[in-house]
Amino acid sequence: MPSLSNAAVRDIETVIHPYTNLDAFRGTGPMIIERGEGIHVWDADGRKYIEGLAGLWCTSLGYNEPELIEAATQQLKQLPFSHVFGGKSHERAAELAEKLKASAPHKASKVLFCGSGSEANDQQVKLVWYYNNALGRTKKKKFISRLRGYHGVTVASASLTGLTPNHRDFDLPLDFARHTDCPHYYRYAEPGETEDEFTTRLAANLEKMILEEDPDTVAAFIAEPIMGAGGVVIPPEGYFQKIQAVLDKYDIYMIADEVICGFGRTGNMFGSQTFGIKPDSISVAKALSSAYVPIAAVTVGEDMYQAMIDESKKLGTFGHGFTYTAHPVAAAVAVKTLEIYEKRNIVGHVRAVAPRFEERIRRLGEHSLVGHARAKGLLGAIELVADKETKRSFDAKAGVGAAVQKTAEKHGLILRALGGDIVAFCPPLIVKDTDIDDIFDRTETALNETEAWIAKEGLRDA
Numbered sequence: 001m002p003s004l005s006n007a008a009v010r011d012i013e014t015v016i017h018p019y020t021n022l023d024a025f026r027g028t029g030p031m032i033i034e035r036g037e038g039i040h041v042w043d044a045d046g047r048k049y050i051e052g053l054a055g056l057w058c059t060s061l062g063y064n065e066p067e068l069i070e071a072a073t074q075q076l077k078q079l080p081f082s083h084v085f086g087g088k089s090h091e092r093a094a095e096l097a098e099k100l101k102a103s104a105p106h107k108a109s110k111v112l113f114c115g116s117g118s119e120a121n122d123q124q125v126k127l128v129w130y131y132n133n134a135l136g137r138t139k140k141k142k143f144i145s146r147l148r149g150y151h152g153v154t155v156a157s158a159s160l161t162g163l164t165p166n167h168r169d170f171d172l173p174l175d176f177a178r179h180t181d182c183p184h185y186y187r188y189a190e191p192g193e194t195e196d197e198f199t200t201r202l203a204a205n206l207e208k209m210i211l212e213e214d215p216d217t218v219a220a221f222i223a224e225p226i227m228g229a230g231g232v233v234i235p236p237e238g239y240f241q242k243i244q245a246v247l248d249k250y251d252i253y254m255i256a257d258e259v260i261c262g263f264g265r266t267g268n269m270f271g272s273q274t275f276g277i278k279p280d281s282i283s284v285a286k287a288l289s290s291a292y293v294p295i296a297a298v299t300v301g302e303d304m305y306q307a308m309i310d311e312s313k314k315l316g317t318f319g320h321g322f323t324y325t326a327h328p329v330a331a332a333v334a335v336k337t338l339e340i341y342e343k344r345n346i347v348g349h350v351r352a353v354a355p356r357f358e359e360r361i362r363r364l365g366e367h368s369l370v371g372h373a374r375a376k377g378l379l380g381a382i383e384l385v386a387d388k389e390t391k392r393s394f395d396a397k398a399g400v401g402a403a404v405q406k407t408a409e410k411h412g413l414i415l416r417a418l419g420g421d422i423v424a425f426c427p428p429l430i431v432k433d434t435d436i437d438d439i440f441d442r443t444e445t446a447l448n449e450t451e452a453w454i455a456k457e458g459l460r461d462a
């Protein structure tokens with residue numbers, strides 16, 4: 001093992017790393033990223049990489065957008081902090097709320113800001129509970145999310161998340177959360193089942209769950225238009241329409257978690273538009289500020305807002321808010337980010353380059369290691385399998401997805417291996433056709449080298 005640099009040792013001895021095997025990490029140390037430009041980042045040894053996952057699905061405008069830097073600098077000089085508690089405000093808050101309201105994929109009345117996607121979904125839970133208390137529906141409190149969905153890591157949002165590592169030994173999920181089927185046709189369709197039959201079955205299962213729980217106790221449903229961390233699961237055509245019909249039947253509030261899909265990623269401003277979802281509210285974060293500063297938000301419809309007013313009348317205050325709610329520097333950067341999306345027609349750009357992205361992913365599907373390849377807009381994944389015919393997975397301990405990620409890094413490309421040997425692609429939205437070719441040429445090389453390693457280690461037969 002190469003000896004660790006001083007910077008690596010300092011990191012190991014001081015920083016706790018999320019989503020990392022903390023034991024193995026003590027031996028390997030971190031990959032320290034030092035600077036970024038456009039779609040590239042450089043590590044501490046001066047190696048250059050394409051950021052194929054836009055950081056954590058978030059740096060939509062790349063790494064050195066001067067207008068965002070200027071917006072932050074100006075705001076820092078003018079008013080580095082102010083807040084929106086107790087009736088105080090600052091101009092950036094309303095400016096950003098107006099823009100979000102105007103672009104939201106539903107009739108938004110107001111916007112409640114916060115700092116992260118997890119906080120946004122936490123707020124969703126609190127608002128729905130508050131709303132139903134205001135209406136006297138005191139039993140209507142349960143949330144239904146989906147297995148493999150990802151909604152964050154706070155106590156409430158992690159409960160909505162449908163992934164075992166976010167629950168196990170954290171004593172989660174809490175009792176208000178239920179998890180219904182994941183719409184991953186490739187993995188969960190029954191033999192011979194068509195996509196239409198599959199989505200009909202999932203909607204029927206959802207209805208069964210609601211009836212078993214008692215519809216008077218089920219308050220809300222939350223879903224990502226495309227599941228991200230759970231494996232870039234793109235739902236089959238018609239899925240959301242069938243799900244939504246069930247939700248409407250039982251008066252269940254529909255929340256679209258647009259934390260990854262929001263702001264152009266799927267070829268529309270919101271994933272809800274791409275999939276015909278009609279949400280009552282959305283959660284946004286990440287690309288809201290191109291991730292340059294932490295900021296997130298939930299939109300609030302008029303009914304919800306009126307209920308909040310009633311509660312305020314009754315209780316004397318809306319007893320919620322973070323010190324950094326609508327932080328002015330974050331809001332200024334977000335306002336500028338949304339302006340840039342508009343003036344540079346980022347959605348149009350995504351639509352222009354997406355066919356190449358989707359085609360190059362589709363071609364990876366022909367590789368001997370790839371069981372399933374999928375993409376929508378500039379979001380995609382390949383699912384690695386030991387046997388394409390039977391869809392048999394590799395032994396998780398073999399770390400085949402992680403090996404592709406590591407090999408790609410050797411070739412100057414950062415990707416993300418998710419559970420189930422799924423490798424995700426989510427480049428900054430500013431990628432050009434030539435960048436897309438570069439990403440997939442390097443991925444092909446990484447797959448070929450991983451295939452050679454698998455053969456040498458005999459992992460296919462293990």
Ligand SMILES: Cc1ncc(COP(=O)(O)O)c(C=O)c1O
Nearest residue numbers: 116117118150151152228259260
């Ligand atoms: C769909 C979705 N929701 C919520 C979150 C949580 O956001 P954060 O990490 O900012 O708390 C994420 C993070 O990846 C996400 O992908």
